[in-house]
Amino acid sequence: MTNVTIPIDYNFLLDSSLALYKPKGRPHVTLTFAQSLDGKIAGKQGKQLTLSGSDSMKATHILRARHDTILVGIGTVLNDDPRLTVRLTLEDLPSGCRSVEHPQPVILDSTLRFPSNAKLLLPSSPKKPWIFTVSGHDHQKRAELEALGAKIFVLDADAQGRPSITHLLSVLHQQSAGSLMVEGGAGIISTFLKSGLVDSFLVTIAPVYVGDIGVSAMQDTESALKLDDISYHSLGRDVMIVAKPRRE
Numbered sequence: 001m002t003n004v005t006i007p008i009d010y011n012f013l014l015d016s017s018l019a020l021y022k023p024k025g026r027p028h029v030t031l032t033f034a035q036s037l038d039g040k041i042a043g044k045q046g047k048q049l050t051l052s053g054s055d056s057m058k059a060t061h062i063l064r065a066r067h068d069t070i071l072v073g074i075g076t077v078l079n080d081d082p083r084l085t086v087r088l089t090l091e092d093l094p095s096g097c098r099s100v101e102h103p104q105p106v107i108l109d110s111t112l113r114f115p116s117n118a119k120l121l122l123p124s125s126p127k128k129p130w131i132f133t134v135s136g137h138d139h140q141k142r143a144e145l146e147a148l149g150a151k152i153f154v155l156d157a158d159a160q161g162r163p164s165i166t167h168l169l170s171v172l173h174q175q176s177a178g179s180l181m182v183e184g185g186a187g188i189i190s191t192f193l194k195s196g197l198v199d200s201f202l203v204t205i206a207p208v209y210v211g212d213i214g215v216s217a218m219q220d221t222e223s224a225l226k227l228d229d230i231s232y233h234s235l236g237r238d239v240m241i242v243a244k245p246r247r248e
């Protein structure tokens with residue numbers, strides 16, 4: 001018997017993950033990340049792990065292409081030095097996509113720890129980062145980052161002194177961003193889930209077990225996450241769960 005490979009239909013990413021409704025005054029927020037079977041997004045001391053297989057990684061890049069902006073926390077920048085670009089061609093994208101455009105990188109960084117030698121600031125980086133901070137940051141560092149092409153926004157502080165998510169979303173709306181893809185890391189995932197401002201939730205579950213040494217995706221065990229409109233998608237060896245957080 002010959003093995004027949006059935007191509008994966010990625011059109012579910014166009015239906016369920018984005019812009020079924022556009023919230024008033026803020027972008028549509030998609031929270032998406034990859035975790036192990038035991039809910040870990042990184043290894044020992046935050047070591048970056050490639051959890052997604054090639055098929056689910058393709059889904060992540062399709063999602064990047066579908067969003068106007070993409071957000072990670074400064075912890076992820078310091079740890080992973082990500083590029084946050086779309087590494088696909090137009091032929092790789094589902095038929096509803098008309099062009100390959102990179103999302104605008106957005107970083108939450110309370111004290112401007114953003115490294116001047118980060119990949120996001122290299123001349124080859126297609127879109128220089130927008131860094132959101134709070135007042136009281138180092139003005140010399142700000143000037144250094146701006147000279148390298150970063151745009152710095154100063155937001156109201158939340159109760160912990162970090163950039164306010166509500167204010168962030170309103171500024172992104174003013175900048176004409178219709179959608180925001182939040183990739184992580186752990187601190188950012190927890191903040192967005194607690195904020196009640198997540199519209200779409202897509203989690204890749206990879207068939208690996210990391211163990212207690214790893215970093216948990218959700219760090220606040222007091223608030224349970226309830227989901228509606230759930231669908232499950234087989235992406236090679238991984239499963240992607242697509243859902244909407246329940247609003248109570």
Ligand SMILES: NC(=O)C1=CN([C@@H]2O[C@H](COP(=O)(O)OP(=O)(O)OC[C@H]3O[C@@H](n4cnc5c(N)ncnc54)[C@H](O)[C@@H]3O)[C@@H](O)[C@H]2O)C=CC1
Binds near residue numbers: 045049165
């Ligand atoms: N498997 C996956 O899909 C992903 C995994 N990761 C992993 O996550 C790890 C990084 O996670 P974390 O260290 O938690 O860093 P993080 O990327 O969640 O950033 C947390 C930092 O952002 C600052 N921050 C500023 N405003 C904030 C706000 N409103 N809410 C929360 N934090 C705010 C915090 O002060 C803290 O220093 C890395 O190991 C990385 O590899 C990151 C993204 C995706």
Ligand SMILES: Nc1nc(O)c(N)c(N[C@@H]2O[C@H](COP(=O)(O)O)[C@@H](O)[C@H]2O)n1
Binds near residue numbers: 048057082
């Ligand atoms: N979807 C997904 N699967 C994994 O296994 C991952 N480790 C991540 N990580 C996220 O992707 C960022 C790296 O992006 P670039 O390849 O440099 O563009 C990393 O920082 C995490 O946000 N995602």
